[in-house]
Amino acid sequence: MTAPAPRPAPPSSLGDRLxxxxxQASGAFVxxxxxxxxxxxxxxxxxxxxxxxxxKVLTSSDWNPSENAYGALLFVYGTxxxxxxxxxxxxPLGVGAAAFLSEIAPPRVRKITSFLLxxxxxxxxxxxxxxxxxxxxxxxxxxTYKLFGFDNTSGEGILAAGLVLAVMILPYITALSxxxxxxxxxxxxxxxxxLGATRWQTIWKVVLPYARPGIIAACFLALGRAAGETMAVTxxxxxxxxxxxxxxxxxxxxxSLIAGQLHETGxxxxxxxxxxxxxxxxxxxxALVMNVLARGFVRWLSKPRAHKARPLNLTAAPPPPPDAARxxxxxxxxxxxxxxxxxxLWVCQFLTVVPLFLILGYITAKGADQVTAAFFTNLPNDTxxxxxxxxxxxxxxxxLAAAFAIPVGLLAAIxxxxxxxxxxxxxxxxxxxMLGNVPSIVVGVFAYAVLxxxxxxxxxxxxxxxxxxxxxxxxxxxxxxxxxxxxEEAMRLVPNSLREASYxLGATRRQTILKVVLPAALPAIVTxxxxxxxxxxxxxxxxxxxxxxxxxxxRSFADATPSLPxxxxxxxxxxxxxxxxxxxxxxxVLVVVVLCLNVGVRLLAxxxxxxxxxxx
Amino acid sequence: xxxxxxxxxxxxxxxxxxxxGDKQGSGAAPRVSAGGATFVDPIMQKWSGEYxxxxxxxxxxxxxxxGYGISNVTSKNIDFGCSDAPMTAKEVEAAKAAGGEVxxxxxxxxxxxxxxxxxxxxxxxxxxxxxxxxxLRKITKWNDPKLAALNPGVPLPAADIAPVCRSxxxxxxxxxxxxLSKKSAExxxxxxxxxKPKWPEGVQGKPGNDGIAEQVxxxxxxxxxxxAAYAKTSGKPSAKLVNRGGKPVAPSAAAVTAxxxxxxxxxxxxxxxxxxxxxxxFTDADGDASYPVVGASYAILFKKQPKDKGxxxxxxxxxxxxxxxxxxxxxxxxxxxxxxTKKAHDLIGTLSFx
Numbered sequence: 001m002t003a004p005a006p007r008p009a010p011p012s013s014l015g016d017r018l019x020x021x022x023x024q025a026s027g028a029f030v031x032x033x034x035x036x037x038x039x040x041x042x043x044x045x046x047x048x049x050x051x052x053x054x055x056k057v058l059t060s061s062d063w064n065p066s067e068n069a070y071g072a073l074l075f076v077y078g079t080x081x082x083x084x085x086x087x088x089x090x091x092p093l094g095v096g097a098a099a100f101l102s103e104i105a106p107p108r109v110r111k112i113t114s115f116l117l118x119x120x121x122x123x124x125x126x127x128x129x130x131x132x133x134x135x136x137x138x139x140x141x142x143x144t145y146k147l148f149g150f151d152n153t154s155g156e157g158i159l160a161a162g163l164v165l166a167v168m169i170l171p172y173i174t175a176l177s178x179x180x181x182x183x184x185x186x187x188x189x190x191x192x193x194x195l196g197a198t199r200w201q202t203i204w205k206v207v208l209p210y211a212r213p214g215i216i217a218a219c220f221l222a223l224g225r226a227a228g229e230t231m232a233v234t235x236x237x238x239x240x241x242x243x244x245x246x247x248x249x250x251x252x253x254x255x256s257l258i259a260g261q262l263h264e265t266g267x268x269x270x271x272x273x274x275x276x277x278x279x280x281x282x283x284x285x286x287a288l289v290m291n292v293l294a295r296g297f298v299r300w301l302s303k304p305r306a307h308k309a310r311p312l313n314l315t316a317a318p319p320p321p322p323d324a325a326r327x328x329x330x331x332x333x334x335x336x337x338x339x340x341x342x343x344x345l346w347v348c349q350f351l352t353v354v355p356l357f358l359i360l361g362y363i364t365a366k367g368a369d370q371v372t373a374a375f376f377t378n379l380p381n382d383t384x385x386x387x388x389x390x391x392x393x394x395x396x397x398x399x400l401a402a403a404f405a406i407p408v409g410l411l412a413a414i415x416x417x418x419x420x421x422x423x424x425x426x427x428x429x430x431x432x433x434m435l436g437n438v439p440s441i442v443v444g445v446f447a448y449a450v451l452x453x454x455x456x457x458x459x460x461x462x463x464x465x466x467x468x469x470x471x472x473x474x475x476x477x478x479x480x481x482x483x484x485x486x487x488e489e490a491m492r493l494v495p496n497s498l499r500e501a502s503y504x505l506g507a508t509r510r511q512t513i514l515k516v517v518l519p520a521a522l523p524a525i526v527t528x529x530x531x532x533x534x535x536x537x538x539x540x541x542x543x544x545x546x547x548x549x550x551x552x553x554x555r556s557f558a559d560a561t562p563s564l565p566x567x568x569x570x571x572x573x574x575x576x577x578x579x580x581x582x583x584x585x586x587x588x589v590l591v592v593v594v595l596c597l598n599v600g601v602r603l604l605a606x607x608x609x610x611x612x613x614x615x616x
Numbered sequence: 617x618x619x620x621x622x623x624x625x626x627x628x629x630x631x632x633x634x635x636x637g638d639k640q641g642s643g644a645a646p647r648v649s650a651g652g653a654t655f656v657d658p659i660m661q662k663w664s665g666e667y668x669x670x671x672x673x674x675x676x677x678x679x680x681x682x683g684y685g686i687s688n689v690t691s692k693n694i695d696f697g698c699s700d701a702p703m704t705a706k707e708v709e710a711a712k713a714a715g716g717e718v719x720x721x722x723x724x725x726x727x728x729x730x731x732x733x734x735x736x737x738x739x740x741x742x743x744x745x746x747x748x749x750x751x752l753r754k755i756t757k758w759n760d761p762k763l764a765a766l767n768p769g770v771p772l773p774a775a776d777i778a779p780v781c782r783s784x785x786x787x788x789x790x791x792x793x794x795x796l797s798k799k800s801a802e803x804x805x806x807x808x809x810x811x812k813p814k815w816p817e818g819v820q821g822k823p824g825n826d827g828i829a830e831q832v833x834x835x836x837x838x839x840x841x842x843x844a845a846y847a848k849t850s851g852k853p854s855a856k857l858v859n860r861g862g863k864p865v866a867p868s869a870a871a872v873t874a875x876x877x878x879x880x881x882x883x884x885x886x887x888x889x890x891x892x893x894x895x896x897x898f899t900d901a902d903g904d905a906s907y908p909v910v911g912a913s914y915a916i917l918f919k920k921q922p923k924d925k926g927x928x929x930x931x932x933x934x935x936x937x938x939x940x941x942x943x944x945x946x947x948x949x950x951x952x953x954x955x956x957t958k959k960a961h962d963l964i965g966t967l968s969f970x
Contacts, residue, residue, distance in 0.1 A: 062814070064813070065812075066811070066812060066813070067814070069814075138834060142835070151776045151818070152778075153775075153776065153778045153835055153837045154778065154820060154831065156820065239783035239820065239822065239823070240817075240820050241815070242816070242817040244817060252821075260823065261784070261785075263680070263684060263687075263688070264680070264687050264688075264784060265687060266686065266687025266688070266710060267710050267713070267714055268687075268706055268707055268710030269687065380661075381664065381665045452693065453691050453693060459690075459710070459713045459714035459715075460713070460715050461692075462692045462693075463691075463693070465649075465692075465693045465694075466649075466693060466694075548678060548680075550649075550676050550678060551661070551664065551674075551677065551678070552674055552676055555644065555647070559647070559649075560676065573822060573823065573824070573826060573827040573830045573831070574826050574830060575826055575829035575833050575846060575849045575850040576826075576849045580830070
């Protein structure tokens with residue numbers, strides 16, 4: 001009798017448990033970041049919130065902190081007015097362009113346009129601001145105002161800020177609306193066309209009504225984004241602190257106020273600081289409410305809807321046969337309307353991509369010549385000046401942020417995709433989606449309050465100060481939701497049969513994830529991560545409050561760290577030609593880097609989908 | 617797949633290589649983190665460059681406005697700050713709670729020039745009263761009779777005046793509004809003298825002296841107030857201001873020195889100047905040659921300094937108030953009077969290191 005062959009020992013479960021623990025810890029970390037963000041903002045603004053009525057923050061527009069007047073109504077108005085102008089311009093154009101792309105455009109046009117829209121969405125907001133200041137305000141609106149006799153010689157103001165916001169949210173609205181238009185079932189269109197409707201009638205009466213909830217959701221998301229935008233607005237709104245309801249007047253907005261004043265509130269300025277943070281909290285609430293509303297609309301869309309049929313009245317006399325001449329007229333009219341509206345949609349589509357060429361063209365014309373060797377090797381005080389320190393600093397900040405966000409984000413995504421029964425999954429998914437919609441300036445306020453000048457310090461103690469740590473933390477928090485989302489989506493695309501095969505061969509869950517799922521999902525994950533890097537590389541608003549700038553190359557992570565977008569912003573308003581040319585050169589280099597990342601990633605990944613919105 | 621990986625590797629490589637790490641060895645030059653007033657920025661960057669060559673220490677000055685300098689010194693985010701407005705009683709108190717006594721070391725003196733951008737006009741004379749009315753938005757046209765009366769024969773257009781102010785808390789604004797408040801009772805009531813007062817409607821804000829200079833340079837019919845060095849880089853003409861002696865004076869180093877000589881004699885009894893031994897108000901000075909809008913910029917730091925950095929800062933400031941003054945005239949600043957240099961030197965000597 002032979003002894004039975006010894007069984008191979010089962011793989012140790014310790015590693016597996018540790019791995020699961022690690023994924024859970026990452027998920028818990030994401031949760032705690034979100035909780036801390038809300039908690040810190042609430043705690044910091046509490047002294048103001050309890051006195052909101054007394055300070056008249058939302059009822060007065062008398063903003064004069066040195067006289068203890070904290071009426072912030074004018075900033076709220078500036079934020080609301082610019083957002084409304086942006087929506088009024090961007091929604092018709094964006095929805096028109098989406099309808100055109102989805103229903104009319106030949107595949108080639110659709111492909112090219114969606115690619116261009118993705119590029120437009122990838123341009124950093126400080127570039128929009130610089131372009132809007134130099135081109136839109138000074139060369140576009142100023143002469144127009146002069147022509148119509150408005151008292152505004154600089155062209156800056158609420159209208160300028162609203163228009164640049166419109167350009168910024170256009171790709172967002174277009175991409176999301178395009179997606180919902182595509183989701184309209186084919187049968188709906190075919191039914192409409194079979195009944196003899198023209199293409200325009202089909203779009204207007206069938207496709208758009210069917211897609212309406214999704215389009216409304218897209219508008220809410222875009223509105224949330226417009227309200228939280230900092231750089232582009234602060235550069236063109238005029239920074240004038242009075243309330244004037246004329247759209248050609250100058251004004252100011254909440255994010256612009258925070259970016260300009262939070263870091264000048266010292267320990268004595270507790271009330272001003274609390275009011276500023278409370279306004280940041282207001283931005284956060286606006287963004288989250290918009291997001292929740294959007295989700296509500298999407299849920300409404302996904303519900304099957306059945307309309308009750310109109311009762312047929314068989315006893316009534318049949319309607320008289322239509323008059324042939326009238327029918328012919330109606331058909332002609334419909335054909336004419338079809339032609340006109342098709343043309344109008346063409347124009348919408350055209351207008352959504354025109355700004356991209358205006359921006360790229362203007363930045364290239366101004367900046368391409370200015371990129372010299374000195375730009376890469378010299379410091380701002382050298383002759384000729386350069387931005388070497390900012391380039392090194394940007395790489396440092398983005399690298400540090402990525403080193404923090406990629407592992408955490410990847411593990412959290414593994415939790416979401418591979419441990420779906422875990423109790424943490426639902427809250428982590430919710431929170432990471434919300435984090436993705438937090439305005440960047442709010443993340444900056446958070447990092448400032450936690451690292452730069454920690455709120456728990458008593459007077460006289462030192463925090464991290466302006467440092468790469470603080471800047472990278474802010475950027476990392478912004479990058480986290482993007483990494484989580486793209487990695488989770490990538491892993492979900494891995495067919496289940498692969499996992500089943502792995503388990504069948506006796507692999508543990510950890511082995512399956514590390515050896516099967518991750519390698520299969522890697523290209524898509526890398527694509528997502530690089531897009532996220534491209535996005536944070538151009539981020540400016542949180543860096544103003546955290547990493548700040550410096551005249552030298554940062555020597556450690558504890559030093560104030562200059563960055564390229566920060567210096568584009570700083571040098572954009574320099575009277576000296578030399579420094580201003582540096583800003584142009586910096587803008588050009590920044591755009592080239594960000595666009596190369598986008599184009600390169602897409603070419604390598606081999607798919608060009610309309611996903612400008614999904615890349616955030 | 618392999619291509620993507622290779623691309624990813626290449627994309628991540630610079631981040632790994634570019635990380636500076638902790639390279640601050642013993643041989644590296646000490647670095648002082650400073651910031652604040654944009655008023656001193658042109659000369660401060662010059663000093664920073666020269667001092668690095670001379671003494672191998674890096675002064676990292678980031679200009680973000682005087683209010684920023686004061687509050688960030690107090691919260692110890694920077695090692696020393698600069699402000700053209702001395703700390704107010706409230707700010708001094710906050711600083712006392714945070715780190716004890718603060719010193720105000722005057723580092724340079726300069727004029728606040730009133731620059732303008734009007735087609736065909738390069739010579740403009742203004743009085744304090746008229747300037748106050750422009751910033752109160754009571755005079756809104758370039759061809760206003762009051763302006764025309766001061767400038768006979770100057771082709772002033774019928775265009776709107778677009779005044780520009782600072783969008784952040786600024787010492788230059790403090791000097792400018794102090795002058796206007798002395799000249800106009802209405803201005804003194806509101807907006808009044810402040811680093812960031814509440815300007816009337818129609819006054820547009822820009823960050824930094826450079827922000828105003830650039831705006832005036834680019835946008836026609838604007839008027840703004842900047843330190844004289846910025847007026848020069850903007851390439852736009854500065855207005856002559858009528859001083860106490862009734863003479864129109866342009867902002868020049870000589871006119872600033874005249875104002876300083878007249879003012880140093882007067883001991884200022886008003887806050888915030890009375891709070892600090894070497895703080896002076898130079899606005900609206902006596903004398904026929906004095907330019908009326910003049911201010912000093914102060915380096916603000918705690919009296920108690922950490923051992924390593926404190927010594928570097930003290931050395932630098934001593935160099936600034938003595939040798940550093942030779943760069944002043946070239947950059948449109950006025951050198952500190954010899955007497956003030958000595959007093960400043962003594963004040964720096966009272967720093968304690970621990």
